Amino acid sequence: MPNKPDLDLSLYLVTDATSEILGDNDVCQVVEKACKGGVTIVQYRDKHADTGVLIKTASELHTVTQKYNVPLLINDRLDVCLAVGAEGVHIGQDDTPLEAARRILPPNAIIGVTASSVQEAEAAIQGGADYLGIGTMFATPTKKDTKSIIGTRGTQEILARCMTGTKHSVGCVAIGSINAANVQRVIHQSTADENRLSGVAVVSAIIAAADPQEAASELLQRIRSTAEKFYISTRPGVHPASGEVIFQQTPGIIEKHVSSSILSHNMTNTVVQNFAANVCLATGASPIMSLNGAEAPDLARLGGGLVINMGTATADTMSAYQAGVKAYNAAGNPVLLDPVGGGATSVRREAIRTLLRTGFYDVIKGNEGEIGAVMGASTVQQRGVDSGPSSSNAQQKAEMVKSLARRERCLVLMTGVTDYLSDGRRTVAISNGSKWLGKITGSGCALGSVVVSYLALHRADKFVAAIAGILHYELAAERAEQNPSCRGPGSFIPAFIDELYLLGQDIKSQDVRKLARLEFLE
Numbered sequence: 001m002p003n004k005p006d007l008d009l010s011l012y013l014v015t016d017a018t019s020e021i022l023g024d025n026d027v028c029q030v031v032e033k034a035c036k037g038g039v040t041i042v043q044y045r046d047k048h049a050d051t052g053v054l055i056k057t058a059s060e061l062h063t064v065t066q067k068y069n070v071p072l073l074i075n076d077r078l079d080v081c082l083a084v085g086a087e088g089v090h091i092g093q094d095d096t097p098l099e100a101a102r103r104i105l106p107p108n109a110i111i112g113v114t115a116s117s118v119q120e121a122e123a124a125i126q127g128g129a130d131y132l133g134i135g136t137m138f139a140t141p142t143k144k145d146t147k148s149i150i151g152t153r154g155t156q157e158i159l160a161r162c163m164t165g166t167k168h169s170v171g172c173v174a175i176g177s178i179n180a181a182n183v184q185r186v187i188h189q190s191t192a193d194e195n196r197l198s199g200v201a202v203v204s205a206i207i208a209a210a211d212p213q214e215a216a217s218e219l220l221q222r223i224r225s226t227a228e229k230f231y232i233s234t235r236p237g238v239h240p241a242s243g244e245v246i247f248q249q250t251p252g253i254i255e256k257h258v259s260s261s262i263l264s265h266n267m268t269n270t271v272v273q274n275f276a277a278n279v280c281l282a283t284g285a286s287p288i289m290s291l292n293g294a295e296a297p298d299l300a301r302l303g304g305g306l307v308i309n310m311g312t313a314t315a316d317t318m319s320a321y322q323a324g325v326k327a328y329n330a331a332g333n334p335v336l337l338d339p340v341g342g343g344a345t346s347v348r349r350e351a352i353r354t355l356l357r358t359g360f361y362d363v364i365k366g367n368e369g370e371i372g373a374v375m376g377a378s379t380v381q382q383r384g385v386d387s388g389p390s391s392s393n394a395q396q397k398a399e400m401v402k403s404l405a406r407r408e409r410c411l412v413l414m415t416g417v418t419d420y421l422s423d424g425r426r427t428v429a430i431s432n433g434s435k436w437l438g439k440i441t442g443s444g445c446a447l448g449s450v451v452v453s454y455l456a457l458h459r460a461d462k463f464v465a466a467i468a469g470i471l472h473y474e475l476a477a478e479r480a481e482q483n484p485s486c487r488g489p490g491s492f493i494p495a496f497i498d499e500l501y502l503l504g505q506d507i508k509s510q511d512v513r514k515l516a517r518l519e520f521l522e
């Protein structure tokens with residue numbers, strides 16, 4: 001056995017010998033294709049074959065994996081590992097105990113351990129496991145004896161407590177029904193602060209694929225692009241922009257947006273379609289109001305952002321939203337979720353759960369009732385789409401956005417007389433805007449359409465991008481209110497559209513620092 005290699009757990013392939021998954025393919029040929037596609041580690045698992053067959057197959061597999069410099073681990077069977085000189089083993093909680101395995105195998109053997117709970121994970125780390133296989137992520141047809149389905153929340157809890165990602169800890173891969181469609185959200189939603197998965201383990205997503213090489217290569221590309229999608233501000237050593245820097249950057253970002261024609265794809269409600277499209281145009285974006293899920297993949301590749309606004313959701317639009325978020329996640333372009341009326345009915349609460357399960361979001365935006373509904377702990381009972389009276393103070397609202405931002409790994413924007421925005425690290429209160437925004441329908445929805453195109457345009461720091469979009473919107477609203485033509489909500493609307501456009505033209509001559517009522521909160 002060579003020295004223990006630096007483990008690259010990015011794409012971890014677990015083999016399967018059953019006819020439902022492997023069909024009549026040869027496992028060595030499938031693994032070879034998968035290695036060509038980029039799998040970084042392979043585990044040979046066959047719970048039923050005789051020892052002789054296991055050793056023969058493991059030996060053949062080892063010849064393949066060595067060719068690609070990929071470590072081969074054997075599931076459960078230390079004897080097979082020793083017999084073929086594989087790089088290590090993976091053991092479950094009911095298999096050979098970790099310390100026994102350590103005694104039996106050579107010192108450089110890789111030993112991975114399955115963990116379904118914080119306790120199991122802590123014990124495995126204490127015992128010197130080289131990595132953890134965390135799961136079961138989702139119910140999986142390849143493993144009938146699934147002890148516990150823990151989902152992304154359970155994985156996040158384990159990662160948070162085990163301090164993965166620090167140099168004192170071990171790598172972690174998630175396992176259980178992970179495939180190309182859900183891999184990005186699995187990585188994104190499992191992350192707890194700096195603690196994140198080192199990769200994912202898959203079985204049928206590669207073994208049962210028509211083309212295992214292509215399946216592996218697509219998975220690896222999605223895994224790597226998701227890793228890059230993490231906020232720059234949370235990367236160690238990168239100092240997030242704050243205060244002065246934001247004021248300095250905002251006019252330039254707004255000016256760039258005004259002449260960008262960046263795509264703002266809206267899967268929005270039937271009430272605000274026209275208003276939101278006009279708001280987008282006035283800010284310099286190019287709107288498309290399309291609820292056709294079938295065209296989402298093409299639109300997702302155009303470099304813009306997507307709004308999913310549940311205002312007039314139906315069963316049909318729900319499937320369009322799901323197609324939309326999947327397409328934009330896959331393309332790596334931003335998605336904003338606006339859970340309109342989320343706190344009003346049980347149907348909407350269920351829709352939120354479905355959408356959070358389907359993909360991941362760069363921004364979750366809503367009024368207090370809606371943000372409460374996403375948190376699963378409503379602070380106000382919504383009467384329809386409006387928020388309802390609030391009993392939370394400023395500090396509680398700031399806490400709400402911050403904790404949801406940390407939980408969902410995204411920006412959270414809670415609108416109202418004062419808006420609260422957080423990326424889980426930085427939180428600001430923005431008190432610009434006009435009272436008339438609260439008296440017209442769709443002002444929150446249209447703000448979402450603007451924020452998403454700012455995110456698509458300014459990729460360096462989503463938090464700064466969102467602030468630029470909010471200020472463009474709210475400073476224009478202030479100017480519209482001051483315009484003599486504005487006598488109430490009706491005449492406010494055309495004045496507002498005008499000012500969105502005009503502010504874009506003269507932003508460079510404005511002192512944003514003076515105009516913005518923006519307070520940084522701890």
Ligand SMILES: Nc1ncnc2c1ncn2[C@@H]1O[C@H](COP(=O)(O)OP(=O)(O)OP(=O)(O)O)[C@@H](O)[C@H]1O
Binds near residue numbers: 418
């Ligand atoms: N009284 C107010 N003063 C200043 N700005 C306001 C006021 N009320 C709302 N706004 C602004 O209006 C925008 C929309 O916020 P609001 O909370 O009303 O959204 P919403 O309830 O989701 O709206 P809708 O469902 O009609 O789209 C935000 O930019 C917010 O700051």
Ligand SMILES: Cc1ncsc1CCO
Binds near residue numbers: 272312340442445
């Ligand atoms: C009034 C209304 N009803 C469903 S969506 C919507 C627009 C504001 O949210």
